[in-house]
Amino acid sequence: MTLAIASLKPEDKPVVLASAFVLVILLVGTVYTLATQGTAPLLSPQYLVQQLQTGSFLGIAAAGMMVVILLGHIDLSIPWTMTAAAMMATTVGGDMAIPVGIAVGVAVGLFNGIGVAYLRIPSMIFTLGVDSVMRGLMVAHTGGFAPQDAATPLMRFFAAERVLGVPVAIFVWLAVSVVIAVMLRRTAFGRAVYATGNREAAAYLSGIRTRLVILGAFVVCGICAALAGVLLAGYSAKAYQGMGTPFLLPAIAAVVIGGTRILGGQGRYVGTLIGVVLIVLLNSVLSIMQMPEAGRQVIYGSVIIGMLLVYGRGARVTS
């Protein structure tokens, strides 16, 4: 077993380990429920599907975040991009609700991309500032109260309805996943993202338009965050202040647990998928165990740190 893991390619090792840990979480949770309640709700398909439905918002946000992290950058404006997209969508309403929400994401992504790629401001600072600006704009827009506009029926359909017994949100997550995975593996843009994230100087000297690549990645991230925000509004039937805030750190954690190097250049999309599932299941098992909030936070954080310690830094390739 140890040997098998050691011989894996560096980007595959975390995927295998994270998958194994997902099984461990399911096992521990089931043993607990069997011992205390005599049932195993964690293993019922219905329960799992419902968990995935709530996980789909995180999954879509994490998909965009991964593209930015692959470049060695980060997008901290996700929370208020989600919220702003949701609020603008519900404000506009009607058929234009979803396009307007997505357009908010494109605009924020473009703004982030210009700041990071062209003005060369470190992404951590720039996107944090953008997040704050968006927050201010939204408070001004709503007067600080929860907006009264309801989500459109289409938003509700995508987020809360079911088709063939499966929540539509999962299909949306699946579609986003396919698009991102194909983009990363099979398009020139995707390969350029990896090249730029690995060694920006070499990518630039190979004739890659690295600034456009960075700009594009932030736009992708903005679109994903906006989509997640619009769906979340559909799920909750309306937009509300701070709705995106609980998604930022889990999105980053999911990407990193999935084996994407935080410094960029390495990572597989399937890892991010598993990372999202891991975080969602961990949360739900902890709540089944009726763990008090304080304990949950400690365990949650410890698991993320522990996973990264297990991955290790690997053999660094320097020569």
Added chain:
Amino acid sequence: MTALTIQLSGVSKHFAGIRALEGVDFACHSGSIHAILGENGAGKSTLIKIMSGVLQPDSGTMAINGAPVRFASPTEAAAAGIVCIFQELSLIPDLSVADNISLATPPRRFGLIDRRAQRRRAEELLARIKCEDVDPNATVRELSLSRRQMVEIAKALGKEPRVLILDEATSALTSRDVETVYHLLVELKEQNVASLFISHRMQEVKRLCDTLSVFRNGQHVETFARGARSDGEIVRLMVGREVDAQFPPKPERPRRPAHLSIRDLSWENRLNGVSLDIGKGEIVGLGGLDGQGQKELLLALFGVLRGLRGSVTLAGRPGAPASPAQAKTGAMRIALVPEDRKTEGLMLPMSIADNLLVGCYDRVSNGPFIDQARARQAVAEGIAKLGIKVGRPEDAVATLSGGNQQKVVIAKWLMTDPQVILLNDPTRGIDVGTKQELYRLMRELADEGKAILFYSTDYAELIGCCDRVAVMYGGAVIAELEGEAISEEAIVAASLNVDTRTAAHDAPVGAVAAAAVGA
């Protein structure tokens, strides 16, 4: 100060099988200004790095006044009085001048840094080198390059050296500062300090130094007093590197019309009016000592540098590319094999296939999507064309040997079908067999009608490979050699900006320094 002699006996140093120094016996004495001369790779830098504790010799000993010493770090060497001013500046840009000067041993009061004493110390040292205009509280970032170099010298003086080593320390200075340094060295000589002076400028060496040592091929050739040898004899002592590779024959053909034409190209103070023509099917070598603007010229032609002055004409159209992305496409078709393959040429953790394709996705894609079959075929062709020895194309490029990595960089560029190929020292650190393959490949590419500009620090390569050699000095092409005229002696003489054919005259040093620095 008491008299002092440093003696090196049988010192050798190897880097990954390549010898940098071999059995060197060398001595320098207090009260002397001692010049070290040699070509690129002759071992000068290794020698001073060993003396100043940056490197440890593989074998051999060093002794001060007969007592053996061994320095594990530059700090230990400095404690023994050996201080080196390196070519690459060692100042921290965001700290103040005073902080930088006293960085290693700041004056303390109650355990804390005594800023007032530190400032006084900086003022005294700066006054000694006539840099009273430098504010000790200014950050180094605010200073000009010349002033930074002077601060570097003040910092070295602050360590009270008994042996001061200057590695090309005057190359960044303005002529006024150069004069100041000359006076300082003479002053130090009177105070019985030993100065080791590495310079590529023969005139300043002849004016300043009383003893000259020539290195070649990692060996100490000869030490003699100033005036004992003529310029011509010195150049002959410096040349004669072993030619360890075979070169393909050069075809006899008339000079081609210019495909790439450069006129008066200037950039900041690194390029000072470069003019050069390169025809299709020609290999033009760029020679000269390291750091005379060759790298900047290649980067400028590839669209990396901003703020160029002068003109570039490519295939009849004026204008240099604005970016590498523009350089590789359309009518320009320029490729650059960069200086450092590990950081500029390759994405080391990525696969060989990814690295090969990174420049030519547009050629293997339908719309935004990469055509897997065409991509695989292109990778296979690239590997076959250069005979890259790979296990699988999916393996990380880091698993390859240096020579095969360099082949990947070249193969990557050949996939874009370039018309102009710029090579920045492509054979550095690769084995002889691969070198020969690259020489043959260059000639083949030239025969296919590509224009090749080839910078090399190895003169033997320039002589063996190139139809013409342009020697650069101080950011300009100082000599163009063609045919039989390409000889090591001619290249070295041009690199040093000395004329060996006529009797050497001592030019006024100020004028020479001004020509080299301010030109």
